[in-house]
Every structure is written in C-alpha cells, then in structure tokens.
Amino acid sequence: MANFVLQFPKTLRTFPISASSNGGASVSGSQSGGNGGPVIVELPLDKIRRPLMRTRANDPHKVKELMDSIQEIGLQVPIDVLEVDGVYYGFSGCHRYEAHQRLGLPKIRCKVRRGTKETLRHHLR
Template structure:
C-alpha cells in the first residue's frame, strides 16, 4: 500500500471501519462511485451547512472507501456509501473529502460489481 498522511479519528464509524483510526483527505476526483446516489435534499443541505461552519465541520464523519491495488500497482478508491456526505462535498466544490480506507481486493470489488468489475491496472 502507498503511504498516505493521516490523522487519528475519534468520531463515529461504520461496522467496516470501526477499528480503523486513520483518516485521509482523498481528492474528490480520485473516488470511483459506480452507482448514482439517491439523496434526501434536506439531509444534503444540512450537511452542507455543517461543512461550511468551521466550528462544526469536524462533526461530519469520514466516508468508507475500498482501497484496491490493481494488477500493475495502480491505486483505486471505490466509494459505495456516504452518498449524502459525498454530494454535500461535491456541491460545495470541495477538492477533498475525509475517508477511512478499507484495504480490499479485486475479489472484494466483484462482490459489489459482479461481471461489471473493470480490469484494474
């Protein structure tokens, strides 16, 4: 795995990342989101308001991201959840988003994408 700068996180987490403490700022354009989000507009607006408030933005938990190494060592970052947080960041024009990386494999990705799983290089 490539080394990424991180910082400890004591906030809420999912069942997948409960034991992962490192939080990373990943460029929004590096995330691969294979499914279009379905969002509640009021929830997105609430998150946008929170993100814009410097005293509150740290309350927004990071999203979970599958980190997969391709067969030629490429790094791929797949995000399936966190639709409201992702959409809020996107609408605010944020360049990065806080994530917890879950080290995964192409076989893990196949669970989500089946025969649509691309050839990751």
C-alpha cells in the same frame, strides 16, 4: 460506580497531520503495524469512483443540511472507501460526498480499507 479496564495496544502508530479548509485533517504516510486495518485519510473527490451513483438518488434536504453542517463544523464522519490496486471506490457517504461536491470542496475525509478485486466484485452485486 462502574469499573473500567483500559487497554493499550502493544505498538502505537503515529501519523503526521495537517489541517484542511473544511475542518478535516489530512493524514500523511501509511499505517504501521501491518495489520491492514482502515486508515483515515483525506482524498480528492475526483479520485473516488462512485460505482453505485446511478442506482441511488440522494435526498436534497439531507444534502442541504449536511452542507450547512460541514460549513459550520466540518465533516464529522468520514466516508467509507475501498482501495483496490491504487483505485479508490466509495460505497457509503453518498450524501456527504454530494455535499462536498456542491460546496466546491476538493477533498473529503475517508476511512480507507484495502481490498482485492474479489472484494470489489462482492460490493458491486
């Protein structure tokens, strides 16, 4: 039998959560603790800029499978978003994003990290 050590953070964070129409959750407020780590939030699709959209084509079969899954059980893995000066840039989750668009869902669950303009330039290379 294996032994495991369970460690808890010194400070716990709390977030008010509300249900969404696509099975996700919406988190209000901001992350406490000041460590700048990622926060899971639900963002409107039209507030997320997709700077790499023109350079990549999505697999229609994968998008359809995701649409079916999202309708049945909701989005399981949030997309990654970089927030720079109040603007959100999506760099991953292209198929999940398109599936939400095609389903007509107004919001998507995102793992948001804060970044600088330099970080953004690095992602656009």
